[in-house]
Amino acid sequence: MGTRVSEDAAPTEAPPADSRWRRPPSRLYSRAGFAGGATFVAGYLSLIVLIPIAALVAHGFSLGVQTGGWGAAFWHWHVHADFRSFWTMITRPAAVSAIRLSLWLSLSVAAINAVMGVAIAWVLVRDRFRAKWAIEALIDLPFALPTIVVGVVLLSLYGMASPVGINLFETWMGLMVALLFVTLPFSVRAVQPVLASLDGEAEAAAKSLGAGGVRTFVSVVLPSLWPAMLGGFGLAFARAVGEFGSISLIAGGVGRTTTASSYIFNLTQGFLWGDAAAVSTALLVLSLAVLVSSNVLARRVARRLAP
Amino acid sequence: MSISLSHLTKRYGSNVVVDDVSVEIPEGSLTAVLGPSGSGKSTLLKLISGLETLDQGRVVIEGDDVTNVDPRHRDIGFCFQHYAPFRHMTVSRNIAFGLRVRKQPRDVIAAKVAELLALVKLENKANAYPAQLSGGERQRMALARALAIEPRVLLLDEPFGALDALVRTELRQWVKELHQQIKVTTVLVTHDQGEAMEVADQLLIMHQGRIEQDGHPTDIYERPATEFVQGFLGPTTIFKGSAVRPHALELEGPGAGAIEGAVTSIVELGFEVQVTVLLSDGSMPWVQLSRNEYAALGVGVGSRISIRERD
Numbered sequence: 001m002g003t004r005v006s007e008d009a010a011p012t013e014a015p016p017a018d019s020r021w022r023r024p025p026s027r028l029y030s031r032a033g034f035a036g037g038a039t040f041v042a043g044y045l046s047l048i049v050l051i052p053i054a055a056l057v058a059h060g061f062s063l064g065v066q067t068g069g070w071g072a073a074f075w076h077w078h079v080h081a082d083f084r085s086f087w088t089m090i091t092r093p094a095a096v097s098a099i100r101l102s103l104w105l106s107l108s109v110a111a112i113n114a115v116m117g118v119a120i121a122w123v124l125v126r127d128r129f130r131a132k133w134a135i136e137a138l139i140d141l142p143f144a145l146p147t148i149v150v151g152v153v154l155l156s157l158y159g160m161a162s163p164v165g166i167n168l169f170e171t172w173m174g175l176m177v178a179l180l181f182v183t184l185p186f187s188v189r190a191v192q193p194v195l196a197s198l199d200g201e202a203e204a205a206a207k208s209l210g211a212g213g214v215r216t217f218v219s220v221v222l223p224s225l226w227p228a229m230l231g232g233f234g235l236a237f238a239r240a241v242g243e244f245g246s247i248s249l250i251a252g253g254v255g256r257t258t259t260a261s262s263y264i265f266n267l268t269q270g271f272l273w274g275d276a277a278a279v280s281t282a283l284l285v286l287s288l289a290v291l292v293s294s295n296v297l298a299r300r301v302a303r304r305l306a307p
Numbered sequence: 308m309s310i311s312l313s314h315l316t317k318r319y320g321s322n323v324v325v326d327d328v329s330v331e332i333p334e335g336s337l338t339a340v341l342g343p344s345g346s347g348k349s350t351l352l353k354l355i356s357g358l359e360t361l362d363q364g365r366v367v368i369e370g371d372d373v374t375n376v377d378p379r380h381r382d383i384g385f386c387f388q389h390y391a392p393f394r395h396m397t398v399s400r401n402i403a404f405g406l407r408v409r410k411q412p413r414d415v416i417a418a419k420v421a422e423l424l425a426l427v428k429l430e431n432k433a434n435a436y437p438a439q440l441s442g443g444e445r446q447r448m449a450l451a452r453a454l455a456i457e458p459r460v461l462l463l464d465e466p467f468g469a470l471d472a473l474v475r476t477e478l479r480q481w482v483k484e485l486h487q488q489i490k491v492t493t494v495l496v497t498h499d500q501g502e503a504m505e506v507a508d509q510l511l512i513m514h515q516g517r518i519e520q521d522g523h524p525t526d527i528y529e530r531p532a533t534e535f536v537q538g539f540l541g542p543t544t545i546f547k548g549s550a551v552r553p554h555a556l557e558l559e560g561p562g563a564g565a566i567e568g569a570v571t572s573i574v575e576l577g578f579e580v581q582v583t584v585l586l587s588d589g590s591m592p593w594v595q596l597s598r599n600e601y602a603a604l605g606v607g608v609g610s611r612i613s614i615r616e617r618d
Contacts, residue, residue: 201389202393204385204391205391206393206404208356208358208381208384209405209452210380210405210409219393219404220393224394224395305438
């Protein structure tokens, strides 16, 4: 308990610079309990996440069936050959155009919602108005709604028989509207708590130093939001890349609106399991790259902001 | 007069936080606004800075009526209780902020920042981030940032409140010296009477949104205008039906012709000894003695003793 008291005595003293991110191990809880927890988490993650992904990758490279029982050299040759077939499968024109469409759509949707997420979170946190609870609920709606329902709604609203006269059927704009809708909660909810935690003192300080509203927002508020915005960006991107239900109807059946997820679905309909696994693996790698880099970037920014 | 406040009033709903406050703060002074929490002292500071809008009254700074002037244009240096650092900026950039907003040329900014870093003794932390500073260093950075714009008035909200005891004492002394060096009119808010007495050359005692008394610290301590001020500035005890300072009483052996009573408790606090006496009328004043006086008296719990006011 002695350490506990001394920590409380000087809450505002920052730890030395080099140990900013290494919290001292807590002595209030036994280490054995934590080790058990880690084992459990690792086991659960393997079961739920790692094994299916490993199976997918193995399938993409056709590893499972062709390597059993062979000698090391032969095994190596097989992997090489399989990589070539993997490359062939993901560089088919239809596959490339589907992956490209998914990537640029998802990146732009994540970027647009990162900006809109801040605007909406700002209004929810800083403004007082009557229907706030309704807007709060509305933002979570895309979480709750089955995506195919979103697809049906969007098709009836922006389809060929659009009651508002906007026909987005079989256009990238239709896909974008659907993706903006389903990813909005990620962007808003990532930023909102951070914005709520700002006490406004730094903003008041900027004001007293002569900064106007825009200046204060750009140079004082926004930098504190970057990590959360990047986190939201990563989540929204991942969701958009994987989205299928909400876009499947408004995309129609033409090549120019076939996203990677639809392409994979189409392949499975033709029993082309190898191609489907290969494109899935490519998508997995690309998504992982975007997620990891947005996380690394967020962490790098957050390091400076540590209290 | 550097700051002149007349009839300042601020309400939150039906709660009057600052109640018709009028006061003059002299040029170049270091004034402490002292009061218990909830007395409206921080709000008063925010009203002067314009960070809080007032319901009634006028704020005049160096002859300019700034009542309706936006806080950005009041030329006031404000230091927040928790320093409000810009966390993503280095110490230098924090200090330079006000100058950059004012679009000063680069070399002017660099020179000013270097000068301020030296003034607050943070030369070797110029490129550190606030997260890498101790509480005291953050406070000094916040001071330098506020001073960079060469404010007409410096306002400090509980400047030592979030620091531990040792750093606090050190920084108090430093702020006092800094003020003697730069002579900018400074108002600081505190709830700690010791701090206020030590640092300030002017005191404003606030209570329930009103100014109870203002003036020189020693004058106020010796001639408190109200019972609240007397109680707030130091310990009091009831003797012969009125509040007096415990060190204004003295004890003698029995039969000295003064009021007599029996010692009920003795608390030894190092140099200071507190002796509580039960008098025949049932009152129990306590007396503050020095260690030497106590030793010379030679009493214990239960001793008969006589008590009177010092001359």
